[in-house]
Amino acid sequence: MGTHLPSTEFDGTAVDDQREADAEAVMGEPAAQMVQLLGPDGKLGADPVFSDYADKLTPEHLRGLYADMAAIRRFDVEATALQRQGQLALWVPLTGQEAAQIGSGRASQPQDYIFPTYREHGVALTRNVDLAELLRQFRGVSNGGWNPRDTNFHLYTLVLAAQTLHAVGYAMGIQRDQKFAAAANGAGKQPDAAVIAYFGDGASSEGDVHESMVFASSYKAPVVFFCQNNHWAISVPTNVQTRVPLSNRAKGYGFPGIRVDGNDVIAVHAVTEWALEHARQGKGPVLIEAFTYRVGAHTTADDPTKYRQSAEEDAWRAKDPLARLEKYLRAEGLADDTFFAKVKADGDELAAYVRRTAHDIENPDIRQAFAKVYKEAHPLVAEELAWFEEYSAGFAGEEESAGHAAKAGH
Amino acid sequence: MTTMTIAKAINEGLRATLAANPKSLLMGEDIGPLGGVYRVTDGLIGEFGPDRVVDTPLAESGIIGTAIGLALRGYSPVCEIQFDGFVFPGFNQITTQLAKIHSRSNGNLSVPVVIRIPYGGGIGSIEHHSESPEALFAHTAGLRIISPSNPHDAYWMIQQAVECQDPVIVFEPKRRYWLKGDVDVENPGPSEDPFKAHVLREGTDATVVAYGPLVPVALAAANAAEEDGRSVEVIDLRSISPIDFDTVTASVQKTGRLIVAHEAPTFGGIGGEIAARISERAFHSLEAPVIRVGGFHMPYPVAKVEEDYLPDIDRILEALDRALSY
Ligand SMILES: Cc1ncc(C[n+]2csc(CCOP(=O)(O)OP(=O)(O)O)c2C)c(N)n1
Ligand SMILES: [Mg+2]
Numbered sequence: 162m163g164t165h166l167p168s169t170e171f172d173g174t175a176v177d178d179q180r181e182a183d184a185e186a187v188m189g190e191p192a193a194q195m196v197q198l199l200g201p202d203g204k205l206g207a208d209p210v211f212s213d214y215a216d217k218l219t220p221e222h223l224r225g226l227y228a229d230m231a232a233i234r235r236f237d238v239e240a241t242a243l244q245r246q247g248q249l250a251l252w253v254p255l256t257g258q259e260a261a262q263i264g265s266g267r268a269s270q271p272q273d274y275i276f277p278t279y280r281e282h283g284v285a286l287t288r289n290v291d292l293a294e295l296l297r298q299f300r301g302v303s304n305g306g307w308n309p310r311d312t313n314f315h316l317y318t319l320v321l322a323a324q325t326l327h328a329v330g331y332a333m334g335i336q337r338d339q340k341f342a343a344a345a346n347g348a349g350k351q352p353d354a355a356v357i358a359y360f361g362d363g364a365s366s367e368g369d370v371h372e373s374m375v376f377a378s379s380y381k382a383p384v385v386f387f388c389q390n391n392h393w394a395i396s397v398p399t400n401v402q403t404r405v406p407l408s409n410r411a412k413g414y415g416f417p418g419i420r421v422d423g424n425d426v427i428a429v430h431a432v433t434e435w436a437l438e439h440a441r442q443g444k445g446p447v448l449i450e451a452f453t454y455r456v457g458a459h460t461t462a463d464d465p466t467k468y469r470q471s472a473e474e475d476a477w478r479a480k481d482p483l484a485r486l487e488k489y490l491r492a493e494g495l496a497d498d499t500f501f502a503k504v505k506a507d508g509d510e511l512a513a514y515v516r517r518t519a520h521d522i523e524n525p526d527i528r529q530a531f532a533k534v535y536k537e538a539h540p541l542v543a544e545e546l547a548w549f550e551e552y553s554a555g556f557a558g559e560e561e562s563a564g565h566a567a568k569a570g571h
Numbered sequence: 572m573t574t575m576t577i578a579k580a581i582n583e584g585l586r587a588t589l590a591a592n593p594k595s596l597l598m599g600e601d602i603g604p605l606g607g608v609y610r611v612t613d614g615l616i617g618e619f620g621p622d623r624v625v626d627t628p629l630a631e632s633g634i635i636g637t638a639i640g641l642a643l644r645g646y647s648p649v650c651e652i653q654f655d656g657f658v659f660p661g662f663n664q665i666t667t668q669l670a671k672i673h674s675r676s677n678g679n680l681s682v683p684v685v686i687r688i689p690y691g692g693g694i695g696s697i698e699h700h701s702e703s704p705e706a707l708f709a710h711t712a713g714l715r716i717i718s719p720s721n722p723h724d725a726y727w728m729i730q731q732a733v734e735c736q737d738p739v740i741v742f743e744p745k746r747r748y749w750l751k752g753d754v755d756v757e758n759p760g761p762s763e764d765p766f767k768a769h770v771l772r773e774g775t776d777a778t779v780v781a782y783g784p785l786v787p788v789a790l791a792a793a794n795a796a797e798e799d800g801r802s803v804e805v806i807d808l809r810s811i812s813p814i815d816f817d818t819v820t821a822s823v824q825k826t827g828r829l830i831v832a833h834e835a836p837t838f839g840g841i842g843g844e845i846a847a848r849i850s851e852r853a854f855h856s857l858e859a860p861v862i863r864v865g866g867f868h869m870p871y872p873v874a875k876v877e878e879d880y881l882p883d884i885d886r887i888l889e890a891l892d893r894a895l896s897y
Contacts, residue, residue: 274644304675315643316676320667326633327668330640330648337622337646341593368660372633379628533678534712536736540766541813542712 176398176473184405193406195452196432197422201480203488205427214431220495226267226426227486227496228504230259233283234483235508236292237457239515240282240299244461248519249299253280257424257456260482261389263287264429265357265451268437271313272354274331276324279317280389281359288314292511293518302525321360322367325386328358329373332382332440355383355440357433363394365410366402374446378414383440385433386411386448389423391455396468408450416446423453424482454480572755578748580722581611581687583756584729585649589619592647595733598625598634599651599687608653609689609748631661635686639668642682647733655690655742656699662707669738670713685732689745690718691784691834692881695874702871703835705742709812709844716811717765718742720786722752724762724809731765742811744784768815770822774804777828777894780819780845782808785832785882792887801891811841819845820852827858828894832882837865859897862890 184193198215199205205215218226237256244252255262262283269275269287277284285295290307297306298317305316318324335354342350360370365388377384388407392399403410411418417439421432429451436447454477458465465474490496531546575583588595597612603626606613616624627634631652638648652658658665665686672682692701708714715737719725725743732739761769771786772793781789786807793803804822808814823829829849831842842863849861864882872880 303677304671305677305679308679309676310679316672316680318668320663323636323664323668326636326664327640327643330637330642331644332640333637334641334644334646337596337641338644340622369632369636369664372628372630372636375628375630376633376637529677530674533674535715536673536678536681539715539813540816 180400183400187404193408193420195420195422196428197425198428198431199425199485199489201424201485203485203492205489208428208431211428211431211435214434215427217434218427218430222267223427223486223490224496224500226263226430227483227490228507229263229267229283229286230426230483230486231504232508232511233259233263233286235512236282236286236515239512240296241457241461243296243516243519244299249296249461250301251299252461253299254455254457254460255280255282257454257477257482258389258391258451259283260426260429260486261423261451261453264426265387265433265449268430268433269357270352270354270437272352273437274313274315274328274354274356276315276328276331276356276358277317278321278324278359278361278364279319280361281317284359285314288312290314293515293522296515296519297522300519300522302522321364322369322373325358325360325364325373326369326376328356328384329377329380329382332356332377332384332446333380335383336380353383353441355385355437357385357387357437359387359389361394362388362390362392362399362402362407363397365407374410374414374416374448377446378416381443381445383443384446385436385440386446387433388448388450389453390450391423391453393455393459393465393469395459395463396465398469406450408448411448414446414448416448418448418450420450420452423451424477424480424485426482426486572753574751575722575754576749576751577719577722577725577744578609578611580726580752580754581729581743582613582615583754584726585612585615586618587756588649588730588733589615589623592733594645595647595649596623596625596641597649597651598627598638600627600629600634600653602626602651607651609745611687611689611743611748612651631657631659632664635661635664635669635684638684639664639672639682642684643672643680647683647685649685649687649729649733652686652688654700655688655702655704655745658686658688658704661686665708665714665738665740666711670711673737674713681736682738683733683736684738685729686738686740687729688740688742689748690742691744691746692871692877693746693784693834695877697874698871701874701877703742703833703866705740705811705833706835706840708740709841713738714812715739715766716742717809718744718783718811719809720744720747720781720783720807721750723754723760724765726754726756727759727762728765728809731759735765742783747784747787750787766810766813766815768809768818769807770804770818771807772803772805774802775826776802777830777891778804778806778819778822778826779830779832779887779891780806780808781832782811782841784834788882788884789832789887792884792891795884795888796891801895803891814841814845814848816845816848816852819849823849823853824856827856829857829861830864830887830890830894831861832864832887832890834866834881836868837863838868840865859894862894864890
């Protein structure tokens with residue numbers, strides 16, 4: 162995979178330097194190479210494998226990647242504000258990780274199926290999930306919010322790493338579908354598909370990640386493991402989860418592992434496209450570690466000042482994924498003030514739409530919850546619902562507020 | 572009508588499922604050439620190939636988790652957990668994912684995964700091979716739990732579990748795997764609905780409810796009681812979630828006394844749930860408190876003393892005496 166930057170040269174923070182020195186001591190060799198095409202200075206470098214993929218990005222594509230990153234950052238600001246105003250119970254910000262999410266999401270094709278964790282709002286955008294619907298679960302009106310069948314973007318999974326196994330099983334299903342199509346002489350053949358499983362550096366310690374990589378490797382399942390190493394699992398730094406770069410783990414399972422500059426949208430897009438092709442062609446899984454940073458808090462309930470220095474955050478702000486692409490687009494004459502003004506206006510429009518829609522979301526009725534426990538009729542659920550109806554009916558004539566309390570099950 | 576063991580009946584049921592439903596597949600540890608440690612999947616890999624009968628890596632969370640993914644892609648996986656005590660590495664996937672995905676998705680997704688678990692004691696085995704963890708799963712909404720007690724039910728219930736659109740756990744009474752009985756492979760007859768209880772024996776003095784491995788014990792106890800002039804009705808619950816309370820209630824309204832027997836510890840068990848529900852539904856019919864017969868509040872004991880732990884005929888008869896003493 163060519164000559165890449167040693168990651169120490171790239172990140173330059175004392176914490177990361179120490180980690181890489183530790184890893185080198187453990188492994189007896191430089192820890193990992195990092196694929197980077199677009200540096201923080203906005204200059205495009207070369208890579209023997211991935212430049213070919215980057216070259217496929219037209220100016221239109223590049224402007225699109227910028228617009229997507231700007232849109233999701235604006236959305237993040239709006240959702241945070243909605244939480245502060247009490248419109249959302251919680252928000253999980255993604256600022257800093259736009260390139261990792263937009264770059265990988267835009268590399269996927271409609272037939273691919275994506276299993277996110279809970280912070281992949283940028284990937285959701287690339288899969289055409291209605292971002293207002295995405296807020297439903299953070300408002301407490303749904304545990305899902307969108308129909309994954311419409312977008313091939315699965316629901317958020319809050320139990321860390323559980324979805325990595327679902328992704329591998331889904332990929333095993335794709336393999337079987339291909340055999341069915343082959344047995345039917347290609348009748349009903351769909352375009353080759355792959356799966357992406359997102360997870361974090363913290364989740365990488367969960368046993369399900371290990372098991373999913375074992376299954377994927379054994380069955381050569383068409384799945385791309387996409388780990389966003391954003392340096393923190395709430396308050397715990399990555400070196401508690403691993404002594405070596407996470408991408409190195411792939412070697413132990415017997416498939417390629419790539420560490421990519423997660424703040425370089427061009428490189429992320431390139432490596433993900435390569436990995437998805439690899440998977441779709443039946444060559445098996447790939448692990449991508451996107452080296453990035455969670456610039457904001459873990460969630461709106463978190464206080465990063467308790468566990469990290471603001472200097473670290475500043476060092477990473479200097480590697481901002483949007484700023485470097487803007488530099489590049491301007492320097493190459495691919496985008497001008499008019500373009501950036503339009504992007505800003507579009508972002509404000511998206512924010513207004515999301516705000517409007519969030520205010521309008523109606524509270525659900527607990528009867529809907531009764532209806533969705535099982536797909537087939539269930540006597541206990543029916544009996545408890547009947548009891549609830551009778552109980553609620555007892556409040557019928559009373560004030561609206563009392564009736565509402567009964568309805569909500571208080 | 573053919574005579575076969577419970578193990579063979581499940582094997583035949585799985586064979587029928589694999590033949591009828593091209594999207595069905597079996598997954599588990601050692602279920603391929605070996606046919607499973609209890610040989611329940613014997614011969615199936617030869618007939619259906621390794622894509623339909625999958626020897627998986629040795630990882631229970633992995634088995635359940637990938638089965639969920641396969642179900643999301645439109646497949647019907649049937650997972651074998653090798654022994655009851657080894658389901659726990661997969662407990663997270665079962666309770667936080669499998670049970671909840673339909674609800675989480677507001678009904679847009681369903682995950683019709685079947686999990687087969689050989690369970691229960693009485694086989695003189697080492698630790699973790701004799702447990703009855705059904706109540707832990709029954710407490711989780713979104714799952715259905717059934718347990719056959721005879722070959723005919725075993726043949727049909729496994730197929731019905733696969734047809735069901737909800738996740739189903741089938742607890743298989745492992746010490747009865749070699750129990751023989753008639754199976755009508757043409758017609759399920761009264762076993763049409765896997766979630767309905769069966770009255771196996773009519774009686775007027777008391778009702779004994781059991782499921783899985785204790786059904787033959789309950790029947791034997793009823794026969795012994797008859798010699799003492801006591802008429803005992805025996806119900807095979809068949810489904811542990813949901814529970815067919817209508818059948819149990821109707822029986823208790825007739826007999827006035829209820830004993831529930833299971834191998835699992837009584838504390839927090841299915842018997843307690845049945846006792847509570849029946850005391851609400853049939854309070855005025857009850858002549859005595861509902862009495863539970865079950866395991867003690869201890870880790871499943873060593874094989875040499877399991878006889879003292881497991882409910883047997885005498886334990887059920889003792890409970891009957893108590894019920895009749897009110
Ligand atoms: C199984 C499980 N344990 C604990 C938690 C609580 N929790 C939520 S997010 C989080 C940190 C996850 O860190 P990481 O995987 O790096 O993802 P990030 O939040 O950085 O995107 C923890 C501990 C959880 N959701 N699931
Ligand atoms: Mg993290």
